Amino acid sequence: MPELPEVNSFKLYFDKTTLNQKIREVEVQDDKIMRNINGDDFIEKLTGRTFVNSYRRGKYLFGKLDDGNDVLFHFGMTGDIKYYEDDMDQPRHERFAFHFTNGYRLGFDCPRKFARILYLKDLEKYISEIGLGEDALIISENSFLEKLEGRKTSIKGFLLNQKLLAGVGNLYADEICFQTRIHPGSSISALRQKQKKDIYKVMQNILSIAVNRARNYKEEKTEDDFFQWRVKGQKAPKGKGVCKVEKIAGRTTYYFDIYQRLYQSK
DNA sequence: TGTGATGTTGAATG
DNA sequence: GCATTCAACATCAC
Numbered sequence: 001m002p003e004l005p006e007v008n009s010f011k012l013y014f015d016k017t018t019l020n021q022k023i024r025e026v027e028v029q030d031d032k033i034m035r036n037i038n039g040d041d042f043i044e045k046l047t048g049r050t051f052v053n054s055y056r057r058g059k060y061l062f063g064k065l066d067d068g069n070d071v072l073f074h075f076g077m078t079g080d081i082k083y084y085e086d087d088m089d090q091p092r093h094e095r096f097a098f099h100f101t102n103g104y105r106l107g108f109d110c111p112r113k114f115a116r117i118l119y120l121k122d123l124e125k126y127i128s129e130i131g132l133g134e135d136a137l138i139i140s141e142n143s144f145l146e147k148l149e150g151r152k153t154s155i156k157g158f159l160l161n162q163k164l165l166a167g168v169g170n171l172y173a174d175e176i177c178f179q180t181r182i183h184p185g186s187s188i189s190a191l192r193q194k195q196k197k198d199i200y201k202v203m204q205n206i207l208s209i210a211v212n213r214a215r216n217y218k219e220e221k222t223e224d225d226f227f228q229w230r231v232k233g234q235k236a237p238k239g240k241g242v243c244k245v246e247k248i249a250g251r252t253t254y255y256f257d258i259y260q261r262l263y264q265s266k
Numbered sequence: 267t268g269t270g271a272t273g274t275t276g277a278a279t280g
Numbered sequence: 281g282c283a284t285t286c287a288a289c290a291t292c293a294c
Binding site for chain 2: 282283284285286287288289291292293294
């Protein structure tokens with residue numbers, strides 16, 4: 001489900017509901033999403049602990065425990081968190097839940113189990129091991145341009161690569177290409193410096209608007225102006241082309257032909 | 267009923 | 281070694 005803005009809203013939600021609350025009990029229904037720890041060990045490590053801080057980088061959310069260890073929450077495609085009290089509010093595909101001493105719980109919901117939970121003794125080491133790029137909202141223009149340097153892949157492929165830039169997913173990548181009027185399949189080496197700067201500016205603008213709305217993804221989908229144009233066959237602004245659907249960089253990609261110009265290197 | 271979906275990874279390929 | 285592509289993961293909705 002979530003890209004950078006949605007994970008950011010998860011962070012706000014996590015901070016509001018979970019920080020500084022003692023975990024009385026941990027319930028694990030399915031530890032399949034736990035990658036470096038099993039359910040029993042997870043229960044043992046987390047029971048009695050308290051999350052004291054959190055850190056988001058791209059689509060990764062880290063919860064800092066009072067014993068210095070971290071828990072990584074990566075939401076995959078369908079991950080979600082819910083704070084609730086009654087059994088009847090339990091999410092349908094809850095995989096684990098923290099029960100706090102105040103009687104409330106934080107449940108981790110994930111139908112498709114693409115989410116990943118890791119228990120980390122050294123957060124910095126983990127980030128460097130997986131080579132996670134700088135957060136797309138924090139990266140400087142210079143650093144962004146540096147990452148583009150010498151790269152031959154498509155602009156969409158670049159935006160989606162979490163090692164180069166963390167946080168942009170399939171939908172926002174399409175939105176950035178749409179707003180810059182650049183065909184997502186354009187090769188980076190064919191873009192002029194001005195266009196590269198434009199991509200940076202538009203990316204930050206889109207992400208900060210989405211973050212400031214501080215909504216969750218479901219609401220955003222119906223109320224947001226973003227992504228509404230992603231409808232196959234729809235006419236482009238000013239009638240300059242039609243919305244096409246194509247696999248680019250391995251993902252289903254929407255774009256307007258003609259309206260979004262394709263830049264190819266010779 | 268088959269198909270594809272907001273993400274990542276590891277194997278395969280160039 | 282590096283860059284890129286693709287299948288696989290599991291479930292649901294259309």
